[in-house]
Amino acid sequence: MAVLQIGAGGVGWVIAHKCAQHNDVFGDLTIASRNIEKCDKIIASIAKRDNQKVSQHTIESAQVDADDIPALVALIEQIKPDLVINAGPPWVNVAIMEACYQTQTSYLDTSVATDLCSPGQQVPEAYDPQWAFREKFKQAGITGILGAGFDPGVVSVFAAYAHKHLFDEIDSIDVMDVNAGDHGKKFATNFDPETNMLEIQGDSFYYEQGSWKQVPCHTRMLEFDFPVVGKQKVYSMAHDEVRSLAEFIPAKRIEFWMGFSDKYLNYFNVMRDIGLLSPDPVNVDGVDIHPLRVLKALLPDPTSLAPGYTGKTCIGTWLQGRKDGEKRSAFLYNICDHEEAYQEVEHQAISYTTAVPAITAALLYFQNKWSDVGLYNVEQLDPDPFLALMPSIGLDWDVHEL
Template sequence: MKRNVLIIGAGGVAQVVAHKCAQNNDILGEIHIASRTLSKCEAIIASVHEKGAMKVEGVLQPHALNARDSAAVVALIRETGAEIVINVAQVFVNMPVLEACIEAGVAYMDTAIHEEPDQICETPPWYGNYEWKRRAACAEKGVTAILGVGFDPGVVNAFARFGIDEFVPQVESIDIVDINAGSHGRWFSTNFDPEINFREFTGTVYSWQKGAWQENTMFEVGREWDLPVVGTQKAYMTGHDEVHSLATNYPQADVRFWMGFGDHYINVFTVLKNLGLLSEKPVVTAEGLEVIPLKVVKAVLPDPASLAPDYVGKTCIGTLVKGTRDGKPAEVFVYNVADHKDAYLEVGSQGISYTAGVPPVAAAILIAKGVWDVSRMVNVEELDPKPFFEVLDRIGLPTRVKDATGDRPWNA
């Protein structure tokens, strides 16, 4: 049983996390939001109050914090009395925040893997480069650390575990498919920070197939998927965090991640990449100004948060598990459909931020209740998925399954 939440970060996902924590503050207790820029925390708090999101009267407080400074994070944890830290800051601060939680003996979670700013796409399994090196320290101190508990990675890992446990005990493949069939009405925009978005696609695409890491390039391998609600959509094999833990926990299965991209996105990405405009290395203009092209691209693109009011349509993200059961072929697709406009009306954010921000709050609720307070470092597929789905059903991201017998809620 733990109480009081410290949210680190004040971007689009933090906004969703804050709203959802507020809606559940009877369970979670005090809510603190910390970011380098205090005014961004204050803007989120104003938005929470505007929607009247606090379930019961309570603390909702902003803090200025440099999260790269582990000692400062420890001090803020102690000052606030937070027992649960939800880290949704830029991925460059994961390790100092994790260190602080181990030091302070409180629960940690994040939604994406740690990255160093000057390195793109390190050797697999990615978790082995940073996070898993702190497994022993977590176990020794009895610290609960849940890695990658957004939607993907996160909920899709639980979908995989559930699909295997309940439908396909002899698993042969796990395919995660992420389709955003929404429309923001702009000529072009990324759905989250363009710098992070483009970094995700400029490196090697790792997948786990036939018991080994396979390497491809982005947009090299594509196929069409016929999915509930969003219909037939083309998706491309993409490097993604959850492949790296699922391949470790289910080495007997092929593990792949597929992300949907329209031809327009691919064209813009290809032009920018081939011209050198996605480079994180500086160039010098004819006038002698040193500038990083990717940061100029970010400067001319729309702020992803600005898309929310006009965003319409739905996302479908799920995990297809295939293999055999009792010697016979078996498969199941475990998935969620979310709606951009519903997300905006509820928490003032678009659907991509919503699907990423709701799951860590569900995990926080399970830690607060002791259900997931496992006193060690885990990836989501190592936890019982059913209580997770129950909370997600209640707080906005219902889980469904589709198999040969039909399409229905996971617990129907």
Template sequence: MAKNVLIIGAGGVAQVVAHKVAQNAGEFGTLHIASRTVSKAERIIASVRDKGHEVEFSAHALDAMDSKAVADLIRRIGADIVINVGSAFINMTVLQGCIDTGAAYLDTAIHEEPDKVCETPPWYANHEWKRREDVEKAGMTAILGVGFDPGVVNAYARLAEDEYFDRIESIDIVDINAGSHGRWFATNFDPEINFREFTGTVYSWQGGEWRSNKMFEVGREWDLPVVGKRTAYLSGHDEVHSLSARYKDADVRFWMGFGEHYINVFTVLQNLGLLSEQPVKTAEGLEVVPLKVVKAVLPDPASLAPDYEGKTCIGDLVKGTLDGKPGEVFIYNVADHKDAYNEVGSQGISYTAGVPPVAAAILVARGEWDVKRMVNVEDLPARPFLELLGKLGLPTRVIDATGDHPI
């Protein structure tokens, strides 16, 4: 029986997810999208129809912070698979709604609490992993962090484990956005979530323990396919916190590229206290959260798409040994902002985050990834996922001893 799909969220990533499930409607049953503001969901459906996809697609109003409301909607529409691409603050309530109904749960980022930044590692253990037993008892599948990073980069590590090494010594995840949106300053996804990633401690897993640094403290130049030489900085990120559990003996680091302009603006905002998640009172007695004020005055990331040009390069440099012989591979994808906009009306960052959960949903619907337990992406077979991603628009390439080639 075809699986009905519910998308929760109505931002740039949700738009990509909606277009991609519509393009692959034959894999699913009925399609649904829910948001607190139903008009945003309706606009996404209209953009799908504008591309000529005449599929059954319904919009719903939903307060996703209310797990009962989530469960009620799942039951009412008969959703079998829930793709959560809303704010990172709703993960646990949406997950609970899925546990209560038995629907499969997919998300693209780790859960966050609004009043906490950079909790004690490993981050998944603070929230999602505590529900492992509940998920298994419910007999449902929960796949965590199945965006690009986290998500695809986790599958790259698993591919290296399965096909290149019998011992992995290091995994360096590198994320470079070489695109330009033409705005004086903007973030590529939700500004509140974006800034929260970089205001706390930078955690990496090295030498079998957690190491801490400050943001922009450790940088290095990377020479990558297509985008060339770029400076990336050691950053804290979701996937380090699950990969370190599977690859305990390996060093696991995440590197993100930043230009000088971003660093300068970020530093000024942080030094002024404008990136704080803690409320303050104005002289007029109004209570405001500085970070939310900054979010309110910055461009909506979805609005960047029409003018975005350039490419992204995201990949894993994995080093290890096979039969005692050392080696390394770089497994990566290059995406184009303009191509993404022309296809689904979103910029490349949203595209790379939105295509993977649809590939995962297809594999769940087919039964290949319907594992009836909670997993991170590296816990699942990588090749079927990566091959399907290539068909959906995110091809994987590998640089190994034989050269640069598709997987």
């Protein structure tokens, strides 16, 4: 058995640790990235934390440009993995899927290929480039699992579970993501500042009564009393799973909400007002400079935040509807602690919560429970074995009846 992981950022870091913890199932692991040093750093961290379960299977690094389909094909043919886990940035999804198709290798990722804010790449079209591979994956006789992180991922499985067991009829699905952690910096982003700031200023899209509603960022807010982390303000935002849930889970309204503190939004608003979040270049002393690249250079490297991170994340799916003729309102959620995550895998909870579901889904694939031929979003697959397995991989979950 063998797994090829492509990508060595924060999520890739934890995926590799978790893969190593289960390498009795996965076999040999190859971690590939444009920058091979990042892979070697992860391998050193796995050794340091003693996270490699069995020693007879190898963990190796490889250099690959994930935009380059022939290079990907060559690497896959050399390694012959049973599964490619895509832990790269979203814009490489389509290239890796094509390479998997050409080599007849199964595929798994954790986020959608589009940027969700440029015209033609917004929520209603979010999965178009990847769903275009449905026939190809069937022809190739391989499995593709899309959006197997936390959000998208576990939140979508929660919706499928609620649809299967808890509700006869669903009025609303509200996915809610709150990071109540503290990295101790005045201002920092938890992943690439450029991607993050573009995403946050994009219009939100939510699904209602069969059609898409588009609203400017931060104009729809609600305050929700979360388990453990308490009352938090969350804002309607464009996110991958709103598109796939609208496709696969019947509900009258589907929306994604992200928690932002007043302090965070103040930083965001000032930066936007002065033009620092613009995707357009400005001329600085004769040189065209992208303001967001300057911001990225100024802010702390997101990977540097993990060691000092305290507090918890709470991400879940709030469903309202009816069961057996009675009104029901239930929040299915996970709580993840930044410090505990760091203790185990030397990374913070945001990467941890994305990586554990990917490994849960990969294990189900190896156990032949999530391995039908074809291309699937996780909410199309049976939620029961997933939610039964995930706690043993590192993430608990619970249902809070409201």
